[in-house]
Amino acid sequence: MFRQYIVFVLSLTFMVNAAADPLYPGGAASGKIVSGKNVYSQHSANLPIDEVLNFNVGNGFFRKKWIPAPASTNTSDGLGPLFNAVSCQSCHVKDGRGLPPNENTMDQPNNRGFVIQLENENQESNVVKGDPVYGSQFQDQAVPGGRNEGFVLVKYVAIPMELKGEESVELRYPKYSLVNLGFGPLFQRVRLRPRVAPPMIGLGLLESVPEDEILSFADEQDSNEDGISGKPNWAYSLSEQETKLGRFGWKANSPTIKDQTAVAFSADLGLSTSLLRVPHGDCTESQTDCLNAAHGSELGSLEISDEILDVVVFYSSNLAVPRSRTEGAETYQLGAGLFEDVGCSGCHRPSMKTGGESSLPVQYRNQIIWPYSDLLLHDMGEGLSDSGSEGIINKHEWRTQPLWGIGLAKEVHSDIGFLHDGRAQTIQEAILWHDGEAKSSRENYQKLSSNQRQELLDFLHSI
Amino acid sequence: MSNLKFIKIILILISCLAFSLTSYSEQTSGNETELNGDIQQDGHGYAAQIMSELSFVGDYLGLAIDSYGDAFLKARKLKFETVNFLNNPSDESLETVRESWIVAQQSYGLTEVFRFGNPEIDEWEGRVNAWPIDESLIDYVDVSDSLSDNVNIIKNREFLAYGKRIDAKQITPEFLRSLNELDGVESNVSTGYHAIEFLLWGQDLNGSAHGPGFRRHTDYDLGSCTNGNCQRRRDYLESAVDLLLADIKEMLKGLDSGVINNRILLSSPEQVLVSAFQGMVMLSSAELAGERIRLALLSNDPEETHNCFSDTTHLAVASNHQAVKNQYLAGNKVSVAKFVEASNHSLHAEILQDFLNTDALIEELLSRATKGETMDILIASSNESGNQLLTRLISSLVKQSRSLQKAAKSLNLTI
Numbered sequence: 001m002f003r004q005y006i007v008f009v010l011s012l013t014f015m016v017n018a019a020a021d022p023l024y025p026g027g028a029a030s031g032k033i034v035s036g037k038n039v040y041s042q043h044s045a046n047l048p049i050d051e052v053l054n055f056n057v058g059n060g061f062f063r064k065k066w067i068p069a070p071a072s073t074n075t076s077d078g079l080g081p082l083f084n085a086v087s088c089q090s091c092h093v094k095d096g097r098g099l100p101p102n103e104n105t106m107d108q109p110n111n112r113g114f115v116i117q118l119e120n121e122n123q124e125s126n127v128v129k130g131d132p133v134y135g136s137q138f139q140d141q142a143v144p145g146g147r148n149e150g151f152v153l154v155k156y157v158a159i160p161m162e163l164k165g166e167e168s169v170e171l172r173y174p175k176y177s178l179v180n181l182g183f184g185p186l187f188q189r190v191r192l193r194p195r196v197a198p199p200m201i202g203l204g205l206l207e208s209v210p211e212d213e214i215l216s217f218a219d220e221q222d223s224n225e226d227g228i229s230g231k232p233n234w235a236y237s238l239s240e241q242e243t244k245l246g247r248f249g250w251k252a253n254s255p256t257i258k259d260q261t262a263v264a265f266s267a268d269l270g271l272s273t274s275l276l277r278v279p280h281g282d283c284t285e286s287q288t289d290c291l292n293a294a295h296g297s298e299l300g301s302l303e304i305s306d307e308i309l310d311v312v313v314f315y316s317s318n319l320a321v322p323r324s325r326t327e328g329a330e331t332y333q334l335g336a337g338l339f340e341d342v343g344c345s346g347c348h349r350p351s352m353k354t355g356g357e358s359s360l361p362v363q364y365r366n367q368i369i370w371p372y373s374d375l376l377l378h379d380m381g382e383g384l385s386d387s388g389s390e391g392i393i394n395k396h397e398w399r400t401q402p403l404w405g406i407g408l409a410k411e412v413h414s415d416i417g418f419l420h421d422g423r424a425q426t427i428q429e430a431i432l433w434h435d436g437e438a439k440s441s442r443e444n445y446q447k448l449s450s451n452q453r454q455e456l457l458d459f460l461h462s463i
Numbered sequence: 464m465s466n467l468k469f470i471k472i473i474l475i476l477i478s479c480l481a482f483s484l485t486s487y488s489e490q491t492s493g494n495e496t497e498l499n500g501d502i503q504q505d506g507h508g509y510a511a512q513i514m515s516e517l518s519f520v521g522d523y524l525g526l527a528i529d530s531y532g533d534a535f536l537k538a539r540k541l542k543f544e545t546v547n548f549l550n551n552p553s554d555e556s557l558e559t560v561r562e563s564w565i566v567a568q569q570s571y572g573l574t575e576v577f578r579f580g581n582p583e584i585d586e587w588e589g590r591v592n593a594w595p596i597d598e599s600l601i602d603y604v605d606v607s608d609s610l611s612d613n614v615n616i617i618k619n620r621e622f623l624a625y626g627k628r629i630d631a632k633q634i635t636p637e638f639l640r641s642l643n644e645l646d647g648v649e650s651n652v653s654t655g656y657h658a659i660e661f662l663l664w665g666q667d668l669n670g671s672a673h674g675p676g677f678r679r680h681t682d683y684d685l686g687s688c689t690n691g692n693c694q695r696r697r698d699y700l701e702s703a704v705d706l707l708l709a710d711i712k713e714m715l716k717g718l719d720s721g722v723i724n725n726r727i728l729l730s731s732p733e734q735v736l737v738s739a740f741q742g743m744v745m746l747s748s749a750e751l752a753g754e755r756i757r758l759a760l761l762s763n764d765p766e767e768t769h770n771c772f773s774d775t776t777h778l779a780v781a782s783n784h785q786a787v788k789n790q791y792l793a794g795n796k797v798s799v800a801k802f803v804e805a806s807n808h809s810l811h812a813e814i815l816q817d818f819l820n821t822d823a824l825i826e827e828l829l830s831r832a833t834k835g836e837t838m839d840i841l842i843a844s845s846n847e848s849g850n851q852l853l854t855r856l857i858s859s860l861v862k863q864s865r866s867l868q869k870a871a872k873s874l875n876l877t878i
Contacts (some may be wrong), residue, residue, distance in 0.1 A: 049744060049864070049868060050864070052748070052753070076766065093647040099625075110626075
């Protein structure tokens with residue numbers, strides 16, 4: 001009750017400038033529910049009521065379990081032949097993150113929203129080309145009667161880190177091995193790119209920020225000499241059919257939500273869309289039994305029709321960022337101050353504004369939002385880079401992960417982890433992995449008193 | 464406490480008491496919208512308005528209690544028939560318990576208008592009516608639907624779910640509750656109407672051809688057990704029904720004297736009116752037109768029809784629409800209709816006309832179903848006239864939802 005009162009008073013305080021209110025990280029689209037396992041599953045609060053129908057239908061497809069072809073219901077089939085998951089939601093658990101792999105043995109698969117992408121290091125451009133046999137992603141499941149690509153084994157190595165006033169904390173460094181390979185050895189120069197599924201909240205808002213606004217954060221040559229560069233990732237958009245600013249994915253590879261959705265349907269589920277029309281997903285020419293297996297695309301139709309793709313994209317765009325949960329203005333100010341002093345805000349840029357064009361959905365127009373990200377690529381150092389040989393252009397670079405709603409991640413599922421492969425079990429561990437351009441900020445954090453560290457963590461939990 | 468506040472609370476209590484002494488007729492029709500005379504005619508102007516607004520709060524709560532009360536009684540009948548069936552499994556006793564399930568679920572459908580606008584109820588709802596359901600969690604399914612991750616609680620006394628070993632030696636209500644939405648997967652539905660539906664009918668393997676699931680009574684017969692594990696299947700069915708009954712009872716208590724009761728009674732009449740509008744608008748459009756009909760139509764997938772095992776989705780649709788009408792018309796009580804009619808008579812007439820249009824389409828849905836053309840057949844991509852009927856029904860439900868939104872706006876309510 002008291003808490004609600006505070007929030008109410010704060011909202012009144014901010015009414016003078018209602019448009020810029022960190023209590024509403026998604027602006028007027030922020031979700032009302034602020035706790036519980038469904039907290040990432042609400043629609044934008046300002047979504048027109050008539051559109052909730054589409055949101056619900058999209059939700060239906062998002063949680064739908066696809067089945068292998070041929071099946072009695074020929075419109076729900078087409079899964080695979082190779083796949084990592086049977087539904088969107090099995091990776092984006094409760095619309096949140098995928099689960100990081102556990103240290104496992106051969107009878108414990110690690111497929112709750114964790115995949116290993118394969119990248120051929122002989123590439124020239126930034127278009128991902130994978131293993132000549134295994135394709136761009138390692139699928140550990142296949143339809144009945146088919147051969148899967150193998151099994152992912154994970155081991156964690158403990159790495160000690162210093163923190164002022166504390167003995168030391170341990171981080172865990174993951175080592176992956178691909179075993180029981182179904183199609184012979186991997187190509188020699190293939191790099192493993194471990195990835196957990198990212199959370200789904202606030203995506204439509206991020207898509208509505210004008211390109212120019214994001215580019216204004218970039219400083220590729222570090223001309224202001226703050227040690228932070230910030231580099232846009234220009235990527236080809238399947239939906240717009242032109243090179244555009246990448247915004248989504250751990251390396252900002254996808255310019256639009258629709259691009260990302262089509263890629264996920266293809267690589268993770270083996271389902272074809274009008275953007276990626278191959279019904280066999282990530283099968284390569286060497287995987288002939290996979291190419292010859294039944295698929296759900298009879299008579300040249302798509303496994304995922306445009307209507308279904310659109311409604312899944314609509315759903316994915318409209319999951320709300322929950323309202324922030326700050327206890328009081330003072331706590332918030334303290335944490336926000338530390339966030340800036342330590343240097344976090346150099347990349348985790350607190351706020352930006354969405355565009356006002358009438359072509360944008362009304363719920364996203366002209367909102368001041370608080371994603372705590374610049375959506376740009378930054379060098380994060382060797383510790384986080386994908387394993388493989390040296391000299392690759394972007395292996396240290398990661399898109400600044402938006403932090404909004406991060407404090408609720410463990411309410412959505414207690415076993416989630418942070419960072420691209422979920423290795424960090426707490427937000428503090430994620431901070432301690434920061435290196436490269438973020439090295440000095442991380443060192444600043446290590447030097448804080450334990451009280452200050454707690455204040456900063458409380459802030460991160462509240463936003 | 465100010466005097467005015469005190470008087471307000473007393474009035475609310477009186478109106479609640481008055482309501483609980485009268486019984487509510489579910490099947491209300493358009494011409495029964497006359498006002499609750501003794502309250503309305505008592506006074507003029509402000510006092511009369513206050514009083515009718517206050518009794519609206521009580522009547523809203525009363526309708527909720529009556530609706531969940533009826534759902535409870537029907538679930539108790541389901542329990543009774545389940546015990547009969549398990550004592551003497553036969554074709555006849557299976558048919559009887561199936562009938563009681565249909566009646567129970569229809570009654571539950573009338574409560575669903577209270578889900579929206581009442582966060583406690585929506586939170587609770589997943590326990591009793593979660594859908595869609597991955598039936599391979601519960602029992603055997605056709606081999607063609609078998610992927611390696613099928614759990615099959617009835618078959619396995621111990622299983623591995625998402626890397627965690629789960630002990631399933633004893634199937635009890637508590638155990639089933641602990642498994643609902645197992646590890647954050649929403650289709651892992653272990654409890655509620657649809658879990659029970661699957662246990663009674665089994666998987667519908669007819670695709671978009673006529674006929675529901677085909678489960679034989681011998682699946683529960685210890686003497687001549689089919690498909691194995693009959694004792695565990697019996698334990699599951701009984702536990703699931705017990706849990707359903709306990710869950711509805713808990714909701715009823717909450718409405719009668721618990722947290723929800725307190726919250727609603729302490730809300731302003733405007734707030735409760737907003738909840739009522741949210742219930743009608745969201746159930747008509749987002750839920751019924753969207754998740755229950757459009758999703759099935761767009762996927763052409765029989766598994767996406769709401770009652771996919773029993774092929775009784777048409778009855779669930781009819782019941783939900785009736786729930787919207789019940790909320791609007793509220794029998795001879797103080798109704799939402801009264802406020803709308805007073806503020807904008809033509810809008811009220813438009814809403815009634817919208818209801819009639821939906822009624823006619825639902826009539827057609829029901830009549831086609833009795834001739835064997837159930838929802839799973841209507842949604843088949845080759846069934847042009849079936850698809851058309853559903854498209855018209857979706858439009859009609861969306862239209863009534865829009866009229867209701869306009870009505871809320873005309874009363875200066877933000878929903």
